[in-house]
Amino acid sequence: MDSTGTVYVSGARGEVLTLPAGAASASKLADTGAEDSAGLAVDTARNVYVVDTPNNRVLKLPGGGGPQTVLPFTGLKAPAGVAVDSSGAVYVCDAYNNRVLKLPAGASTQIVLPFTELVFPTAVAVDKTGAVYVSDSPRTRS
Template sequence: MENETGAPRRRWRRKSLLIPAVLLTVAVIAAAVTTLILRTIEPSSGAQSVPPFTGLKYPTGVAVDGAGTVYVADELRGRVVTLAAGSSAQTVLPFTGLIGPDGVAVDGAGNVYVTDMGDRVVKLAAGSSTQTELRFHGLNQTTGIAVDRAGNVYVADARNNRVVKLAAGSR
């Protein structure tokens, strides 16, 4: 194409300058974003530590109460152990008949809840040595448990692709 004077138009010059400028801008932005995403995050000032639990064999669930006591579901030993804050001596809780406990939770009153591979949910009331089985129905591979402030118990029911809630005070 020609302009009004009959000379060829010079649009190609603008395009030949504009395209590299756009590509350079995109490259600079991509490099900046990549640098921000991939840069090393400074570790927190706290150091990693290993609480002094002994004899654990495939720990699968962990919970901490308001006093800092740590609770661990020890799946292959079929037990739940605790370690009080500042203590080096663990305690085995008096649950009986656990089949591969895999989830543990503790509520504000100190009641401990456990799920196991037998698709059971059991509760050990604070200060008690006798557990009670909570009446959840149709569970198929429990994988986690939580208790809210109101005392409602939530269980992850993996093979049924759902979370089940048992209202506070239900047995």
């Protein structure tokens, strides 16, 4: 959901739907061509980030319209959850590589975050202070 209350949904056929606050029905924002999406995030400029898991890529749909772009993450294997922080950095779970990557705003090189012992991370979130939270599904920790 963005700051205006619009809800975004990514579908299995590559569609991104939007449901503005108070609307009675959703409308199609874009058809990304993604075969299966395992995550979606929206930044403060209403750019939409979609994880295209089978094609091992993260797509960016510009908030003001225009063509989508593929973010320069490399070596992804089954990317899953995606998040974006207040500075515009994009985070993605690289599930089969057991890691979380960060792409700073405007950068062309990713950073591997120093999490240890991740097993199949599938969801990532970033809070207002910049703290990063990751869910790795098969693990139980106490």
